[in-house]
Amino acid sequence: MSKEPVAVVGIGQTKHxxxxxxxxxAGLVREAARRALEDAELSWADVxxxxxxxxxxxxxxxxxxxxxxxxxxxxVGKPMLRVHTAGSVGGSTxxxxxxxxxxxxxxxxxxxxxxxxxxxxxxxGLSLPVxxxxxxxxxxxGFFAPHVRAYMRRSGAPDTVGSLVAYKDRRNALxxxxxxxxxxxxxxxxxxxxxxxxxxxxYSETCPSSDGACAMVLTDRAGAARAPRPPAxxxxxxxxxxxxxxAGKDFVSPQAGKDCAADVxxxxxxxxxxxxxxxxxxxxxxxxxxxxxxxxxxxxEAGEGWKLTESGxxxxxxxxPVNMSGxxxxxxxxxxxxxxxxxxxxxxxxxxxxxxxxERARKVLGHAYGGGSQFFSMWLVGAAPPxx
Amino acid sequence: xxxxxxxxxxxxxxxxxSLGPVQSAFLTGLREGVVLGVRTGDGRxxxxxxxxxxxxxxxxxxxxxxAHTGTVTTWAWNHxxxxxxxxxxxFAWVLVRLDGADTALLHALDAPGPDAVRTGMRVRIRWAVExxxxxxxxxxxxxxxxxPGPPAGRQPGRHTGEFQNPLTGIVxxxxxxxxxxxxxxxxxxxxxxxxxxxxxxxxxxCRKVYVPPRGACPTCGVATSEQVEVGPRGTxxxxxxxxxxxxxxxxxxxxxxxxxxxxxxxxxLHARIGGIPYEEVRMGLRVEPxxxxxxRYPDHYRPTGEPDADYDAYKELL
Ligand SMILES: [Zn+2]
Numbered sequence: 001m002s003k004e005p006v007a008v009v010g011i012g013q014t015k016h017x018x019x020x021x022x023x024x025x026a027g028l029v030r031e032a033a034r035r036a037l038e039d040a041e042l043s044w045a046d047v048x049x050x051x052x053x054x055x056x057x058x059x060x061x062x063x064x065x066x067x068x069x070x071x072x073x074x075x076v077g078k079p080m081l082r083v084h085t086a087g088s089v090g091g092s093t094x095x096x097x098x099x100x101x102x103x104x105x106x107x108x109x110x111x112x113x114x115x116x117x118x119x120x121x122x123x124x125g126l127s128l129p130v131x132x133x134x135x136x137x138x139x140x141x142g143f144f145a146p147h148v149r150a151y152m153r154r155s156g157a158p159d160t161v162g163s164l165v166a167y168k169d170r171r172n173a174l175x176x177x178x179x180x181x182x183x184x185x186x187x188x189x190x191x192x193x194x195x196x197x198x199x200x201x202x203y204s205e206t207c208p209s210s211d212g213a214c215a216m217v218l219t220d221r222a223g224a225a226r227a228p229r230p231p232a233x234x235x236x237x238x239x240x241x242x243x244x245x246x247a248g249k250d251f252v253s254p255q256a257g258k259d260c261a262a263d264v265x266x267x268x269x270x271x272x273x274x275x276x277x278x279x280x281x282x283x284x285x286x287x288x289x290x291x292x293x294x295x296x297x298x299x300x301e302a303g304e305g306w307k308l309t310e311s312g313x314x315x316x317x318x319x320x321p322v323n324m325s326g327x328x329x330x331x332x333x334x335x336x337x338x339x340x341x342x343x344x345x346x347x348x349x350x351x352x353x354x355x356x357x358x359e360r361a362r363k364v365l366g367h368a369y370g371g372g373s374q375f376f377s378m379w380l381v382g383a384a385p386p387x388x
Numbered sequence: 389x390x391x392x393x394x395x396x397x398x399x400x401x402x403x404x405x406s407l408g409p410v411q412s413a414f415l416t417g418l419r420e421g422v423v424l425g426v427r428t429g430d431g432r433x434x435x436x437x438x439x440x441x442x443x444x445x446x447x448x449x450x451x452x453x454x455a456h457t458g459t460v461t462t463w464a465w466n467h468x469x470x471x472x473x474x475x476x477x478x479f480a481w482v483l484v485r486l487d488g489a490d491t492a493l494l495h496a497l498d499a500p501g502p503d504a505v506r507t508g509m510r511v512r513i514r515w516a517v518e519x520x521x522x523x524x525x526x527x528x529x530x531x532x533x534x535x536p537g538p539p540a541g542r543q544p545g546r547h548t549g550e551f552q553n554p555l556t557g558i559v560x561x562x563x564x565x566x567x568x569x570x571x572x573x574x575x576x577x578x579x580x581x582x583x584x585x586x587x588x589x590x591x592x593x594c595r596k597v598y599v600p601p602r603g604a605c606p607t608c609g610v611a612t613s614e615q616v617e618v619g620p621r622g623t624x625x626x627x628x629x630x631x632x633x634x635x636x637x638x639x640x641x642x643x644x645x646x647x648x649x650x651x652x653x654x655x656x657l658h659a660r661i662g663g664i665p666y667e668e669v670r671m672g673l674r675v676e677p678x679x680x681x682x683x684r685y686p687d688h689y690r691p692t693g694e695p696d697a698d699y700d701a702y703k704e705l706l
Binding site for chain 1: 396397403438443444447591596631645654655660684703704
């Protein structure tokens with residue numbers, strides 16, 4: 001028996017901001033969930049199960065927050081699952097929800113991911129002092145910056161490429177009302193003049209710290225037929241993981257990322273991603289990850305990804321737009337960030353992306369990664385239902 | 389075989405919480421000596437209150453004041469109170485249904501012993517002397533032999549939840565207190581560091597040398613035990629220049645944070661580079677450890693003066 005096709009019929013996000021002091025965590029997730037239900041024109045009673053994701057419990061210090069959030073998400077008397085795969089969790093959460101529909105376990109599933117970074121301490125949560133071990137000698141960017149330098153060495157990319165990505169994503173964010181950063185006076189010169197924090201990473205090439213939530217309603221063929229607005233159809237979805245550190249790990253282009261993308265393309269019948277996929281919303285916490293992931297995901301040969309960025313291919317009006325929403329560089333509620341990527345891909349193929357809507361968005365890839373390139377999750381969504 | 393190390397590990401952090409409208413009213417109420425519940429769609433009063441109806445999932449905000457007296461619905465005796473618990477002498481954990489409420493609140497009951505506690509007994513709130521807007525504003529419950537009734541001088545019933553200077557956020561300290569052990573392999577590694585030697589373990593399957601050793605190879609999934617000394621010299625495989633001062637680090641910026649592949653190691657470790665201007669550090673630079681008296685780890689690595697390593701020699705070790 002073939003899988004049930006999975007459709008995205010509702011999408012809701014909060015306006016991502018530095019601090020939502022007016023709501024509890026329950027109030028925050030509720031806002032995104034309600035918007036997703038309104039988009040789908042469904043009520044709490046129409047939802048069969050809830051799948052929720054967030055970053056590690058230590059971030060906000062609420063142990064197993066899914067227990068306390070059941071009321072807010074209408075999950076009482078229904079199955080509720082929590083997914084946990086570090087920064088990729090928003091993507092993995094959507095895929096677990098999608099698999100419940102694909103396997104015909106449930107007809108309609110509400111999936112949601114969140115982070116309230118203003119009430120959390122991610123740096124503390126990630127670098128707890130451990131007895132006998134040497135303390136970490138650099139901040140968050142200090143973990144990523146050496147990998148960026150390795151990419152630059154390997155590819156020979158000019159050192160301006162990172163600033164081009166940041167300049168593009170921040171301008172895209174101006175068209176997305178949900179984005180956290182709206183830097184109306186952004187210029188390339190300003191990005192390039194911003195302080196070098198962890199050389200080669202500049203301040204303007206790093207992501208902000210945000211409060212936010214994202215929710216989606218996933219449903220089966222029958223649910224899609226009842227939907228008031230065009231659905232996005234899942235054409236392929238996959239997760240892969242590998243250890244954070246091991247002998248032979250390639251931080252510039254991790255094997256798990258390549259394998260994950262290959263699995264998605266196989267499911268969707270994509271032979272050449274550069275030709276068959278119209279746009280990509282990918283997890284870029286530091287600007288240089290755009291060219292790195294373009295190669296990892298098969299949109300460019302190894303060492304060539306930066307040329308797509310440099311020549312304007314990844315701009316909103318380019319041939320392969322990347323991060324139409326403004327990306328993680330413009331809003332980063334960590335636990336929600338992966339799902340925001342998946343939701344943006346779905347918004348585009350539904351034609352519901354508003355001011356940052358692309359003209360051609362028949363197939364769009366959503367991508368998330370996390371845990372020091374340990375976890376990957378991706379889905380490809382399309383305007384038309386899957387063949388077969 | 390050296391002894392397996394262990395040490396106490398305490399992690400603690402004061403988390404902030406935004407309360408939202410319902411919890412704000414509840415905690416501000418406690419500060420003012422008022423206990424508030426919330427009315428659900430099916431007419432029940434929940435104390436403590438919640439923001440969303442557990443049955444209908446609707447937003448709820450009809451607040452109700454309940455009494456300071458109530459009935460114990462169940463209990464457990466706590467023989468040995470621990471740090472941070474409501475009382476420092478033995479007490480009963482109780483669920484108390486306050487008069488006017490349909491659900492019970494978890495708190496402490498001050499009683500001389502377990503024989504003095506029973507399900508169905510009547511209790512009342514003992515308020516804390518200083519109240520700040522926290523569940524600890526109720527110091528505990530105490531036995532109180534009287535029939536259900538309204539709080540002194542006040543009529544129970546609907547409440548606007550409005551107070552002067554409402555509380556909008558709280559600080560919730562979290563603390564974990566446990567014993568940490570790095571295990572057999574890392575203990576041996578740390579033991580060797582005491583004599584300024586770096587000793588890893590070789591995987592019997594892929595032959596890679598893990599430094600620090602973990603006792604198993606993460607790719608082959610097999611145990612490792614063959615000890616191999618690596619270094620002391622190594623190659624800078626990649627690095628960044630840190631220009632912002634981290635809160636918990638006493639290092640002057642800028643400094644170089646580098647990945648260093650010690651000679652013979654299968655993967656790079658992370659360390660600071662010194663003894664060279666930061667702008668002169670480069671990939672391929674050959675370095676050696678610099679030890680300070682009594683330190684467990686090298687303080688930093690410095691150039692050896694050898695010619696730089698060939699990129700091909702370390703490109704798999706970035
Ligand atoms: Zn091995």
